[in-house]
Amino acid sequence: xxxxxETLFGGLMSGMLYALIGLGFVLIFKASGVFNFxxxxxxxxxxxxxxxxxxxxxxxxxxxxxxxANILAFIVAAAMMFLLAWLIERLVLRHLVxxxxxxxxxxxxGISYFLDGLGQFSFGSSVYSINVGMPKEPWFILxxxxxxxxxxxxxxxxxxxVAALxxxxxxLFFQYTxxxxxxxxxxxxxxxxxxxxxxxxxxxxxxxxxxxxxxLVAGIIWGSKFGVQFTLATAALRALPxxxxxxxTSIPGAIIGGLIIGVGEKLSEVYLGPFVGGGIExxxxxxxxxxxxxxxxxxxxxxxxxxxx
Amino acid sequence: xxxxxxxxFKTTYRSDQQIFPILQDRIFIWILLAxxxxxxxxxxxxxxxxxxxxxxxxxxxxxxxxxxxxGYCGQISLGTGAFMAVGAYAAWNFGVRVPAMPLVLQIxxxxxFATLVGVVFGIPSLRIRGxxxxxxxxxxxxxxxxxxxxxxxxxxxxxxxxxxxxxLTAFGLPVQTAVEKYLFVLCFVVxxxxxxKNLVRGALGRQWMAMRDMDVAAAVIGIRPVYAKLTAFAxxxxxxxxxxxxxxxxxxxxxxxxxxxxxxxxxxxxxVIIGGLGSIxxxxxxxxxxxxxxxxxxxxxxxxxxxLSVDTIFHIEHMVxxxxxxxxxxxxxHGLARLWSVAKxxxxxxxxxH
Numbered sequence: 001x002x003x004x005x006e007t008l009f010g011g012l013m014s015g016m017l018y019a020l021i022g023l024g025f026v027l028i029f030k031a032s033g034v035f036n037f038x039x040x041x042x043x044x045x046x047x048x049x050x051x052x053x054x055x056x057x058x059x060x061x062x063x064x065x066x067x068x069a070n071i072l073a074f075i076v077a078a079a080m081m082f083l084l085a086w087l088i089e090r091l092v093l094r095h096l097v098x099x100x101x102x103x104x105x106x107x108x109x110g111i112s113y114f115l116d117g118l119g120q121f122s123f124g125s126s127v128y129s130i131n132v133g134m135p136k137e138p139w140f141i142l143x144x145x146x147x148x149x150x151x152x153x154x155x156x157x158x159x160x161x162v163a164a165l166x167x168x169x170x171x172l173f174f175q176y177t178x179x180x181x182x183x184x185x186x187x188x189x190x191x192x193x194x195x196x197x198x199x200x201x202x203x204x205x206x207x208x209x210x211x212x213x214x215x216l217v218a219g220i221i222w223g224s225k226f227g228v229q230f231t232l233a234t235a236a237l238r239a240l241p242x243x244x245x246x247x248x249t250s251i252p253g254a255i256i257g258g259l260i261i262g263v264g265e266k267l268s269e270v271y272l273g274p275f276v277g278g279g280i281e282x283x284x285x286x287x288x289x290x291x292x293x294x295x296x297x298x299x300x301x302x303x304x305x306x307x308x309x
Numbered sequence: 310x311x312x313x314x315x316x317x318f319k320t321t322y323r324s325d326q327q328i329f330p331i332l333q334d335r336i337f338i339w340i341l342l343a344x345x346x347x348x349x350x351x352x353x354x355x356x357x358x359x360x361x362x363x364x365x366x367x368x369x370x371x372x373x374x375x376x377x378x379x380g381y382c383g384q385i386s387l388g389t390g391a392f393m394a395v396g397a398y399a400a401w402n403f404g405v406r407v408p409a410m411p412l413v414l415q416i417x418x419x420x421x422f423a424t425l426v427g428v429v430f431g432i433p434s435l436r437i438r439g440x441x442x443x444x445x446x447x448x449x450x451x452x453x454x455x456x457x458x459x460x461x462x463x464x465x466x467x468x469x470x471x472x473x474x475x476x477l478t479a480f481g482l483p484v485q486t487a488v489e490k491y492l493f494v495l496c497f498v499v500x501x502x503x504x505x506k507n508l509v510r511g512a513l514g515r516q517w518m519a520m521r522d523m524d525v526a527a528a529v530i531g532i533r534p535v536y537a538k539l540t541a542f543a544x545x546x547x548x549x550x551x552x553x554x555x556x557x558x559x560x561x562x563x564x565x566x567x568x569x570x571x572x573x574x575x576x577x578x579x580x581v582i583i584g585g586l587g588s589i590x591x592x593x594x595x596x597x598x599x600x601x602x603x604x605x606x607x608x609x610x611x612x613x614x615x616x617l618s619v620d621t622i623f624h625i626e627h628m629v630x631x632x633x634x635x636x637x638x639x640x641x642x643h644g645l646a647r648l649w650s651v652a653k654x655x656x657x658x659x660x661x662x663h
Contacts, residue, residue: 035440095639101439102385106582107638109575114631121624237447237571244444283455286448290433293445297437 006152007266013156015262016163017222021239022246022254023167024214029248030187031207033101034093037108040236041115042081042212044228047219048119049077051128051228070132074216081212084115089205116233125230130223159221166217167255170210179206187249241289247299257300261285312656328506345495350488358487361600366494367555369596372580373505373589374548379578380587381509382541383521384434388446389549389577391453394569396423396550397557398463401472405465412479416497416554423550424543426453431542435535450571457566473563490559497555501548506589508544517541518587579630583637585646594645602629 021043028036054073058064088111096107174180185193186203194200222232239258246257265281272280292299312333319325329335353362375389400419403410410418430449434442457463464472477484484493508514516537519527528534557564576599584595606626610617617625641647655662 035443092635092639099638102383102443103638103642105385105440105443106578107635109578110631110634110638112631113575113627113634117624117627117629117631121621121628125620125624240444240447244441248440280455283448283451286444286451290445290448293437293441294433297441 007270008263009152010156011263011266012259013153013160013262014266015259016156016160016255017218017225017235017258018239018242018262019255019258020163020166020214020218020221021236022242022258023170023251024211024218025236025239025243026246026248026251026254027170027207027211027214029243030251031183032093032186032204033190034104034108035101035248036211037105037236038088038112038115039211039215039239040233041112041119042084042215043219043222043236044230044233045084045115045119045123045219046077046081046212046216047130047223047228047232048123048128049080050074050216050220051130051223052123053077054130055128066131074220077216078213081216082209085208085212086205088208089201093204094201112233116230120230128223128228130220130228132220132224155225159225162217162221166214167251170251173210179203183207238285241285243299244289245292245299247301250299250301253299253301261288264288312653312659314657328510342499346492350492353488353491355487358491361604363487363491363494363560365596365600366491366498367552367560368577368580368600369593370498370501370555371549371552371577372584372592372596373502374545374552375577376581376584376587376589376592377505377509377517377548378541378545379581380585380591381514381521382517382538382545384431384538384541385439385443386446386545387443387571387574387578388430388449388453390569390571390573391446391450392423392427392546392549393553393556393573394453394457394566395426395546396420396553397564397569398457398472399423399550400554400558401474402463402465404474412477412484412558416551416558419554420547420551423553424547427542427546427549428539431539431546434538434542447571450574454566454570469565471563471565474558477558484559494555494559497551501551502589502593505544505548509589513537513540513544521587579634582634583644585644586642588644588646590649591644591646594649598645599630602626602633 021039024039024042025036028034028039050073053076054069057072057076058069063069092107092111093104096104174184182193182198182203183206185196185198186200190200193203218235219228219232222235226232242257242261243254244257245260246253246255265284268284269281272284312331314331314333317332319330324330327335329338349358349362371389371393374392375386378384378386396416396419398419399422400415403415403418404412426449430446433445437445458470461467464470479493482489484490509517516527516532517540519530519532520534520537520541524534527537553569557568561568580595580599581592582595583598584593585591603626606622606629610622637644
């Protein structure tokens with residue numbers, strides 16, 4: 001029982017991490033109908049920038065404070081993501097307005113290749129670490145209920161808290177600010193939003209900026225947990241089934257989908273894996289999402305798609 | 310001046326419906342085939358054949374297969390590498406378990422198994438499309454990668470997980486030197502390109518294109534969506550499976566599942582986009598482009614005397630590919646094949662355009 005709960009907790013925590021990446025997908029899809037394959041590359045670039053700048057900036061300016069270095073690196077990395085968002089809108093999306101969804105998908109695939117190359121070209125391709133002072137020591141809870149208690153990683157818990165905070169902040173932003181309202185209007189109906197005077201291009205820049213920020217937060221958390229390297233870009237591929245399961249247009253869907261996939265992966269790996277040779281968490285999420293799609297093509301919380309076949 | 314069809318009157322339906330209705334095109338193709346079959350094996354160096362032409366031919370075959378699915382039937386697939394892997398491993402398993410089976414039959418059986426897997430993973434396309442279908446094909450990719458890595462039966466319990474083929478012979482002739490391998494692959498590619506070209510301009514191809522352009526309208530005029538989509542998946546995965554078997558047997562010789570990973574799928578998709586969606590000719594252009602760009606990127610800095618590390622070149626390659634994809638999608642969504650036909654149009658008028 002204690003082991004089961006431990007696995008369950010582990011699953012929930014990694015689910016939060018998936019949800020964090022999934023959020024980026026959902027934000028962009030909601031606002032512009034673009035399925036952003038480049039989210040993984042954005043996470044990689046953001047994490048690389050954060051890792052490198054937090055080393056470079058103290059060298060350039062000649063101070064030693066870790067906190068200050070991290071804050072400055074975060075600001076620089078965020079500024080870089082904003083610039084990237086603006087460039088993507090300006091150079092790519094603006095020219096592909098009203099194209100089919102698959103064309104846009106392939107365009108983001110191109111962007112993702114470009115960013116993969118650019119990130120590693122400018123920041124180097126070895127393994128870097130991010131140290132933002134996340135607690136590393138394990139923590140045992142419910143020691144009086146089970147023998148030895150249940151091991152919970154404080155690092156995971158912090159990550160989950162940060163993710164929850166980010167989601168709450170985003171929800172507030174969407175609900176209570178003018179820009180947030182405009183974003184929701186664009187998500188509902190592009191043409192109607194444009195006809196009441198909402199500038200589509202600006203909204204897209206904003207939404208890519210927000211997605212870039214999500215990528216940065218996800219990159220920092222993943223990076224400080226597993227190290228910053230090329231495999232970060234594939235984390236997004238792991239998060240894809242999450243948004244499919246939760247529905248491409250729903251923010252709560254991304255969270256709950258992430259939790260389901262995280263728990264499902266861990267439990268299947270532990271309880272099912274030994275029978276079929278292990279390593280099944282790579283495809284388990286996909287097959288889960290695929291089976292789900294057959295019965296409910298719009299995902300758990302997604303809007304009903306009319307163009308079903 | 311030379312490229313005119315004046316005076317070439319078609320007097321039979323047969324001559325009107327040829328693949329290349331213009332005489333000059335036919336002459337060009339015959340010359341191309343003669344060069345490919347006679348001149349290249351005589352003149353090409355070992356590196357040129359092994360390092361450039363054989364990969365180019367096999368990848369263009371795979372791109373033809375993918376183009377049938379993506380370009381003609383409009384079903385996006387990110388799992389091409391998986392179908393190549395199925396072809397390669399199925400062919401290899403037939404070789405190991407049925408030693409009497411001839412090489413050509415082995416490769417074709419690889420195609421048959423890829424077809425079966427392709428149809429199974431094509432079934433979701435009946436309910437979903439676009440983005441969701443892309444995810445379904447990604448599922449195929451990850452599942453197949455895992456299966457060949459973790460299920461020891463498929464690799465005949467080889468401890469390292471990688472498999473290798475013995476010395477090859479086909480019809481009693483050895484297929485070992487670069488020239489022999491090149492000719493072997495070339496025969497496959499020519500035959501399959503011809504079959505594919507004829508399929509896409511026949512009834513089946515028209516059904517696929519109708520499904521691509523508007524599935525509801527196609528269903529209304531009596532095209533069965535199930536049949537059209539699943540045949541596209543079947544034909545496409547058969548060709549891709551054969552290409553996979555050739556890639557493993559002829560080009561690699563010994564391989565592990567990593568040879569057919571997600572990057573291979575993306576690479577093939579890029580070939581189809583750059584070459585031209587919905588064009589058999591375009592698949593060849595795209596494959597040539599993708600094979601040649603890395604070669605060029607490796608040699609140009611060396612000529613210019615720039616010392617670049619392998620890593621840097623690899624990253625620049627990524628950037629160039631990514632930028633080109635976006636460039637082509639924006640500027641010329643029909644790819645190199647479209648540029649080719651524009652050039653031909655211009656040539657017809659040249660030198661008096663008015």
